[in-house]
Amino acid sequence: MSLRLLDREFLDFCLHDWLAVGEIAERETVDAVLDLSETLARERYLTHFKAGDAQEPQIGPEGVTVHAEVKAAVGAYAELGLFGAGFPEDLGGHGLPFTVTCASFAWFAAANIATSSYAMLTVANARLIAEFGSAAQVDAFARPQIAGRWLGTMCLSEPQAGSDLGAVRTRAERVGEDHLGHRYRLTGSKMWISGGEHDIGENIVHLVLAKVAAGDGRLPEGTAGLSLFIVPRVLPDGARNDVAVAGLNHKMGYRAIPNCLLAFGENGGATGWLVGREGQGLRQMFMMMNEARICVGLGAAALACRGYGHALGYAQERLQGRLQGLGPEGASVPIIAHAAVRRMLLAQKALGEGALALCLYAARLVDGGDDDSAALLALLTPVVKTFSSEMGLEANAMAIQVHGGYGYTRDFDVEQVYRDNRLNPIHEGTTDIQAIDLLGRKLLRQGEGLAVLKGRITTTLAAASDGFADQADALKAVWAEVEAGLEMLRETEAALEVSTPFLFAFGHAVVGWIWLDLALSARGKGELLEQGTAAALRYYAACELPRVNAWLACCAAGAEVLEVDPGWM
């Protein structure tokens, strides 16, 4: 049996039946894009999954070189026009909705998350320039990325500024103006730069977050003055910009893409052009980061589905143990016959495909275009990022466990899938950062998203009275607890101190709703789909929803429990 990267039938169902993608794209086009994506993912991305891990990018006098198959894969992606899939035609793109480009991307992430990241970062970079840059900047820096000739990065973190961007010390000094806009000289170090240097494509466009120095030469405190700059590795005149790779980070996984420490301006200053106006950097970055967070969630979900595909295949082939009444006397049975193995498979399906559906739902909100969609999207973004990455990792741990000792060896892919996925709760905002965003910004300060969500849950619950009444009741009860927890936190001064368990509780409740909605939507859509979603819903309601209460109990205990002195620890 060949490996199932993603369940295409489930994906089609999500897109067409559940999310009504037909309203925004032709079915024929969507099918063609998904066919193409799966084929390319299998033929060029999956093929070097292990090689890209075993043979990491190397740094030498000529710069950073990546595995030849990585280079070829990104080239093939460009050749087929996939960099431009989601961009308007007047920018050289194909104008596909975000939902469709996400579904396409999921195949590449499932096949090879590390190699898929080059495109993810490049698209995010080009999208930001297209949104906030001048026409000249778009022509000069976005179009080559949309065409896949150049690649892009996001340079935000610094060695001393990870989660805290207010601590950024990269300095920008205005030196002039030309047809590309206000020109600056940048100096500083940027850390954790994926794809920061390599030998793919003709150029790399860095989007660099830096602070504009005040008149007295000092950098403003906090996030004031943070601005975004376009800093190409090769300048328009063909000269090499003052950007150097100062070192590579050697990661647990995600190895086919180099992760760099970049030094800007070690020889007088790197040339960069301001995007938009000074001081708008954070706002611009968040637009990009929100999409990046959906993509990270999507990648994590795709890895969870990939691991599930491996485990499901293995469980049907591996013979081990005997069960009374099953097969000939004394013969070993496929391990899927053991309830403990089915439990791990169902958990992977419920968590992995639940996360995938959630990510696609969020992508559909991006394409929604109305206020409700925007508010709900803002609310769900930290959930998408965190549920998918944290639960995707849990799912991948179970994929290993289904394989027993074999799963712990590098001869089986689940070992690497697990290592790759371990990054996802960290980058593009850690779980704790997402939690503050959800509870602090999206729930306690804003409230529109929750109102929209509650409306949609109510609609789903109303439709569930026949068929899934037990699961609907369980979901209703869980949401009542989540809301009670939130009300309690509204009255709590130190609410943010317990935002992480709250995010876990909230996320699990959201995906409970997703599964109920999926199972309802699957009715009449074919027996396998109907039975599969119903089984996942039953499992989720029985074994995942009860976890919500445990996280809420931790919130209720409050920050007091966390008051400790390092000396006692």
Added chain:
Amino acid sequence: MSLRLLDREFLDFCLHDWLAVGEIAERETVDAVLDLSETLARERYLTHFKAGDAQEPQIGPEGVTVHAEVKAAVGAYAELGLFGAGFPEDLGGHGLPFTVTCASFAWFAAANIATSSYAMLTVANARLIAEFGSAAQVDAFARPQIAGRWLGTMCLSEPQAGSDLGAVRTRAERVGEDHLGHRYRLTGSKMWISGGEHDIGENIVHLVLAKVAAGDGRLPEGTAGLSLFIVPRVLPDGARNDVAVAGLNHKMGYRAIPNCLLAFGENGGATGWLVGREGQGLRQMFMMMNEARICVGLGAAALACRGYGHALGYAQERLQGRLQGLGPEGASVPIIAHAAVRRMLLAQKALGEGALALCLYAARLVDGGDDDSAALLALLTPVVKTFSSEMGLEANAMAIQVHGGYGYTRDFDVEQVYRDNRLNPIHEGTTDIQAIDLLGRKLLRQGEGLAVLKGRITTTLAAASDGFADQADALKAVWAEVEAGLEMLRETEAALEVSTPFLFAFGHAVVGWIWLDLALSARGKGELLEQGTAAALRYYAACELPRVNAWLACCAAGAEVLEVDPGWM
């Protein structure tokens, strides 16, 4: 600040105040052994932690070679007499109680779990021969291991027989008798053999599980006829035995020790001597395996504590983010000032040190020597193995998370600690196997252990009325739920199908009791210890105990939820 591998003060408290090790060993001796162990662990084991991972054992024409520092570390361990620490003096050992040898071993496991495994396997091997072998076998095969001159392995699994030992196909045919006992010719393949071949020491003693062929040459079905054989790599006459390494497994972690596929008898048959009588193999093996399971739990707990030590150190040094009222205006604070970080640290303490205490408690039961101890030990063994390995891994994931992106790189040790620990829920009986042991054998079939445990919990609860009344109430409520769940399962035909969530629930409730007992025991033992155990207990009661209910809910939903058809998946 130097890395804290384990908290020595906490360890001393566990041993002396909580477990009254003074009853079975001199304080001075225990202190000396722990001092020596920590020193050796730091100076010879920790030093090649990364090198042993990066430079895996290699297979060549001369056999398998391991890293030179691995070899030197095992040699130093032997030189100091540590292989013999737990053996009686008349066997060349030092007669230390198991509790003390476990405490000693924890240092090596924390420093370098892979290199520490050579000794763990060797001791288990020698202990089995000492228990069941003839005097001549003990002299010939156990003594050299107790002296650390030879190393030992356990050869149980086969490629087609992992969790299911009834499927073992290695064949033993009786060929004669000599002063070492009944001699057999063995043929077959053994998989997952840690330390199966290497260049340390003078010889390797394999303990091989095989089936004795019946008169008609056929192997008995199932576990009948399973017997244990001593199969040395080098025979007493100096000739090389017919054992060959057929391949190395390349693991995610635990890399300093080779894991081998061994071929026995490819050239006519390997010579082996029967231990005890034919058909006793499983019973003998379980004696060894039960101790091995405690050691695996202990190793996992030690890794959890090691990761915690890294995270605690990092959290006090790493500056990130600003907090109102803390430090000068605008200055970054150590990340331990953030509640989200303290939550992860407390969780690691509660899970990691809780697991360590549980393991030492179980070891103390081994030294207990009465019926109650034996019954409780039998009950707790699957909990020791599973709580420590599963929750130890959770703790290590948090150790990475505290480090942010740095934790995902191989420049920081937590990355490897996490990879190493991922093995522990798999080997020496997977979590699902432990669950069947706990629920099926130890609770539904036997019941003595639970009666003893309930008695001890009642005693602890009675002592908690002043000081930890809230936590005692929470624990009491949780145990009532666990017992209700067990009663429900007694009436359920397919109870074993939900044994895994039950094991998780039971294990979490057990460690809740452990923490309450520790916190009570710590009163008056110095402020730091008192505050530390109280903080861990408060955290555990607030955030960990509520998880029990979620697992029990999954049990209550029953096997029905797990009835799925692969076609729907």
